[in-house]
Amino acid sequence: MNSTPSHPHGMRTARCLSWGASIVASLFSSCVLASTSDLADLTDLALEDLLRVNVVSASRFSQSTTEAPATVTVIGEEELRQREYRNLAAALVTVPGVYSSNDRNYTSLGVRGFNRPGDYGSRILLLTDGARRNDPVYDQALFGNEAPIEVDWVKRLEFVSGPASAVYGSNALFGTVNAVMLSGGDINGSRVTLDGGEHNSKRLGLVAGQKLDGDKEWFLGFAAYKADGGNLYFPEFDDGITDGHARGLDGENYQKVYAKFSWGNWRLTGNFSSRKKDVPTAWYGSSFGEKGTWTRDESRLIELRYDGDVARGWQPSFRVFSGNYRFDGNYQFAPPPNTKDRAAADWVGSELHLAYTDIPQHKLMFGVDTQWNTRVEQRYFEVEPRTVILDTNNPSRVVSLFVQDEWRFHPDWLLNVGLRHDKNSDFAAVTSPRAALIWQPTQRLSLKAMAGSAYRVPNAYERFYNDGNVTQAANLNLQPEHIASTELAAAYRFGQSGRIGISLYKNQMRDLIDQTTGSSGIFSYTNQNRAHARGIEIDAENQWSGGYRLRGSVAVQQSKREDGTMLVNSPRRMGKLVFGMPIAIGWTASGELLGVSSRRGDNGSVPGYGIVNLSFSSAPVARLGQLALQISNLGDRHYSDPTTSYMIQRAVEQDGRQIHLRWTLAL
Amino acid sequence: MVARSTCAGPWLFEVIAEMRLPQSLLKIGAARALALFTLVAPTQAYSQAQAPEPDLKAAIISNMLLFVEWPARNSSPAEQLTICYQGNSPVATALIRLNGKTIKGKSLKVVQINSANAAECQALYLSPGNSAGLDSTLALIGPSSVLIAADSPEYFQRGTMLNLELVSGRIVFDIDLRSAHKAGLQVSSKALRLARQVIE
Numbered sequence: 001m002n003s004t005p006s007h008p009h010g011m012r013t014a015r016c017l018s019w020g021a022s023i024v025a026s027l028f029s030s031c032v033l034a035s036t037s038d039l040a041d042l043t044d045l046a047l048e049d050l051l052r053v054n055v056v057s058a059s060r061f062s063q064s065t066t067e068a069p070a071t072v073t074v075i076g077e078e079e080l081r082q083r084e085y086r087n088l089a090a091a092l093v094t095v096p097g098v099y100s101s102n103d104r105n106y107t108s109l110g111v112r113g114f115n116r117p118g119d120y121g122s123r124i125l126l127l128t129d130g131a132r133r134n135d136p137v138y139d140q141a142l143f144g145n146e147a148p149i150e151v152d153w154v155k156r157l158e159f160v161s162g163p164a165s166a167v168y169g170s171n172a173l174f175g176t177v178n179a180v181m182l183s184g185g186d187i188n189g190s191r192v193t194l195d196g197g198e199h200n201s202k203r204l205g206l207v208a209g210q211k212l213d214g215d216k217e218w219f220l221g222f223a224a225y226k227a228d229g230g231n232l233y234f235p236e237f238d239d240g241i242t243d244g245h246a247r248g249l250d251g252e253n254y255q256k257v258y259a260k261f262s263w264g265n266w267r268l269t270g271n272f273s274s275r276k277k278d279v280p281t282a283w284y285g286s287s288f289g290e291k292g293t294w295t296r297d298e299s300r301l302i303e304l305r306y307d308g309d310v311a312r313g314w315q316p317s318f319r320v321f322s323g324n325y326r327f328d329g330n331y332q333f334a335p336p337p338n339t340k341d342r343a344a345a346d347w348v349g350s351e352l353h354l355a356y357t358d359i360p361q362h363k364l365m366f367g368v369d370t371q372w373n374t375r376v377e378q379r380y381f382e383v384e385p386r387t388v389i390l391d392t393n394n395p396s397r398v399v400s401l402f403v404q405d406e407w408r409f410h411p412d413w414l415l416n417v418g419l420r421h422d423k424n425s426d427f428a429a430v431t432s433p434r435a436a437l438i439w440q441p442t443q444r445l446s447l448k449a450m451a452g453s454a455y456r457v458p459n460a461y462e463r464f465y466n467d468g469n470v471t472q473a474a475n476l477n478l479q480p481e482h483i484a485s486t487e488l489a490a491a492y493r494f495g496q497s498g499r500i501g502i503s504l505y506k507n508q509m510r511d512l513i514d515q516t517t518g519s520s521g522i523f524s525y526t527n528q529n530r531a532h533a534r535g536i537e538i539d540a541e542n543q544w545s546g547g548y549r550l551r552g553s554v555a556v557q558q559s560k561r562e563d564g565t566m567l568v569n570s571p572r573r574m575g576k577l578v579f580g581m582p583i584a585i586g587w588t589a590s591g592e593l594l595g596v597s598s599r600r601g602d603n604g605s606v607p608g609y610g611i612v613n614l615s616f617s618s619a620p621v622a623r624l625g626q627l628a629l630q631i632s633n634l635g636d637r638h639y640s641d642p643t644t645s646y647m648i649q650r651a652v653e654q655d656g657r658q659i660h661l662r663w664t665l666a667l
Numbered sequence: 668m669v670a671r672s673t674c675a676g677p678w679l680f681e682v683i684a685e686m687r688l689p690q691s692l693l694k695i696g697a698a699r700a701l702a703l704f705t706l707v708a709p710t711q712a713y714s715q716a717q718a719p720e721p722d723l724k725a726a727i728i729s730n731m732l733l734f735v736e737w738p739a740r741n742s743s744p745a746e747q748l749t750i751c752y753q754g755n756s757p758v759a760t761a762l763i764r765l766n767g768k769t770i771k772g773k774s775l776k777v778v779q780i781n782s783a784n785a786a787e788c789q790a791l792y793l794s795p796g797n798s799a800g801l802d803s804t805l806a807l808i809g810p811s812s813v814l815i816a817a818d819s820p821e822y823f824q825r826g827t828m829l830n831l832e833l834v835s836g837r838i839v840f841d842i843d844l845r846s847a848h849k850a851g852l853q854v855s856s857k858a859l860r861l862a863r864q865v866i867e
Contacts, residue, residue, distance in 0.1 A: 039764050042718055042726035047734070048861055050727050051837060053718050273765040310797040312779075357755050411766050443764070639820055 025073045048496040066446045069416040071489050071503050081436050082580050083590045083615055085151045089143035094578045095159045096537040096553035099596050103652055105279050107144030111174035113559035113570040117602050117644030118515040123173040131179045134171050135325035136345045136373040139459035148299045150274040152205050153221035153258050154179045156423045163454030166418035166434035169400050173454045175481050184209030184217035190667045197660030201227035226253040230577040238650050241287045249280035266368045267305045274298040275402040283646045292332030299393030300324040313358025320350045337382040346375040346518050360643040363406040372397045376460045380467050389468040390549055394460050399423045414438040430455050455482045458513055462525035481511045493644050498542035506534045533559035552577040569642050573597040586619030601642025604650035609639030625665035632658045721757035723838050724831045726814050729765055732789055734858035738812050738851040748773045749787055754794030790814040811836040812851045839863040
């Protein structure tokens with residue numbers, strides 16, 4: 001009976017050298033910030049005038065973004081603090097071309113028209129401060145409340161669209177998310193947050209940190225959340241046997257900790273998260289309307305990292321890490337026996353990266369990454385009496401080499417080429433290239449042409465999981481899937497922080513790993529033929545003095561299989577508008593309008609929707625703190641996400657209007 | 668002047684208004700929201716001269732060349748000023764972008780160098796983050812009559828001549844005349860008057 005869609009993570013991790021934790025900076029080694037003002041104008045000023053010019057903090061549109069060999073969206077600290085997105089997914093759906101699907105357990109993200117059924121984020125790579133977070137069993141990148149981190153702890157959130165296997169290896173197919181975490185110096189004190197709202201939800205958050213003398217810094221984030229959840233109605237189960245109502249079966253709780261200590265060139269990071277969710281949807285044929293079907297995801301990561309100084313042009317950086325992931329799934333069946341899933345993964349790994357900058361006009365980077373997945377265990381068994389149906393352990397290891405060069409062959413031209421070679425113990429080696437040509441004809445305009453390929457090895461769940469062939473079968477012959485992508489992009493920057501961009505892309509996938517259902521009704525993961533997508537994204541944003549900001553995008557795409565049929569869960573059009581503005585007496589308003597067109601699903605189509613989320617925050621008052629009112633789905637629109645073959649529902653309705661009140665006190 | 672009062676706001680909205688918005692977006696009233704924003708968004712962006720820190724530092728370094736006299740043995744052609752840099756940093760990138768620019772009738776050349784061949788440089792900017800190699804770099808360049816600039820206070824204590832620092836939202840500079848004189852450089856009194864600190 002059931003399986004457990006859970007998550008994925010993979011292996012190696014690549015990241016980058018020390019110049020800041022920004023992906024863009026570190027990974028792509030374009031570690032330079034630049035400017036939106038006209039530098040040429042500055043040089044015409046007299047020295048005494050130059051000394052009078054006020055310094056603005058580097059624009060969000062740092063040159064690293066313009067010079068990155070990909071289209072990058074950055075959600076900055078100001079927006080993250082003001083808007084207080086409830087989780088990573090809520091923030092990431094504001095990125096052009098990104099949309100989410102929630103099955104009332106996990107939130108998966110789709111990018112540029114791809115969000116395959118039964119995929120819980122395995123085609124997006126999640127990094128926290130550059131460290132890979134997808135797990136080795138399900139490859140899952142967790143973005144909803146189940147994510148390993150809280151938005152509260154993030155300084156900036158970067159989304160890199162397109163394939164990045166040339167830098168990161170497996171999983172970086174459609175996009176890479178890097179959460180640049182806060183450091184002690186960003187806090188220098190502490191803040192406590194209490195949050196409560198709909199369905200008796202309560203959250204306690206603590207963030208503390210300090211920059212100390214002697215180049216030391218510490219940061220600590222803690223959060224605990226609990227919600228009873230609402231009552232849900234599924235017409236498919238209003239069948240005379242049950243009345244279709246799932247009452248009190250949507251509860252959730254989580255606890256998360258993130259701690260970081262850095263001294264000099266060294267940094268030690270630890271992260272733990274555990275999220276438990278009741279599953280109200282009767283997935284995998286479990287009984288409807290009864291308590292007892294729930295899942296728990298736990299992840300841990302410990303990382304020690306060293307970022308060296310430059311010595312004769314060389315700059316070394318290395319990290320060693322150890323991670324664990326545990327999945328606990330419990331399924332209630334009528335008639336019994338009930339069943340349980342247990343998945344466990346342990347891994348250790350290291351990365352050594354070297355940057356070399358002593359060849360004029362070149363920035364070179366070399367890296368060796370390794371990851372040993374020492375334990376990749378999946379068990380499925382019936383309880384009372386205990387009957388083991390699946391008990392498998394499939395350790396693996398990956399060794400990777402990569403090289404990258406950023407060649408500024410002319411002051412206005414940059415060529416970025418990267419090549420990565422990954423050898424996974426279970427599969428033939430894969431080499432992933434990427435090239436980007438970037439032309440900056442003026443200080444404000446940049447044009448990019450990019451091409452690259454990426455891949456993902458099938459995860460242990462897709463290859464080995466079966467529940468005794470009741471609903472799901474294993475497929476030991478599953479092979480890696482590949483994507484080849486080309487993209488043309490243009491960006492024009494105006495004023496101090498304005499930007500307008502356009503991007504045209506084409507993605508071609510082959511050997512796409514997809515959930516397919518055989519004639520007996522049992523599904524398994526198989527390599528499919530080709531699928532391709534092409535689309536266009538237009539985005540614009542600006543910030544004005546006085547705290548006004550606006551960010552918007554429209555995306556149009558078409559994704560088809562080789563036989564001409566449209567992909568499921570692939571909206572043709574998306575529109576987003578994100579804003580922040582002062583209102584009165586120190587209060588600010590922020591929010592977003594999100595529009596997604598209709599989507600096909602395995603079990604039926606869902607209509608498009610448009611929702612509005614709004615927040616109002618007071619100015620922080622000493623000793624009294626700051627108050628925020630958050631209203632999601634303001635118009636109380638009914639909208640649904642498509643489902644997949646592990647459910648019988650046509651669609652899963654999403655939350656209506658939700659109101660939360662948040663109080664934050666800085667100490 | 669840098670302090671252009673950019674009226675980017677209305678321009679942005681014109682562009683957005685001209686885009687063909689998909690139905691789904693129109694349905695949710697985005698167009699109305701945009702229209703509303705056009706009314707409320709402030710049109711005056713900046714009232715004061717502002718610039719990013721790296722740009723400002725790069726501009727000050729290049730400007731400083733106008734206040735320095737090099738001994739005749741410096742090998743660069745008279746109609747050209749050469750700024751060299753080492754390492755990668757935002758300031759180095761801002762300098763690269765000045766390459767080819769004309770300053771007071773002289774064309775500016777910006778090149779990355781190894782410590783050994785600094786002879787062609789009028790000024791050399793040292794990116795932060797190479798603390799370990801600083802002493803050997805300074806020793807190698809020592810005899811070359813180059814204005815050595817950096818924006819790391821520690822470097823200044825160890826022998827660079829021009830130090831740039833961000834103080835209260837503006838850039839200030841310090842000059843170490845002892846090391847400048849040792850390299851045969853003369854710094855004009857006007858620049859010295861504008862300096863925060865002159866070490867003699």
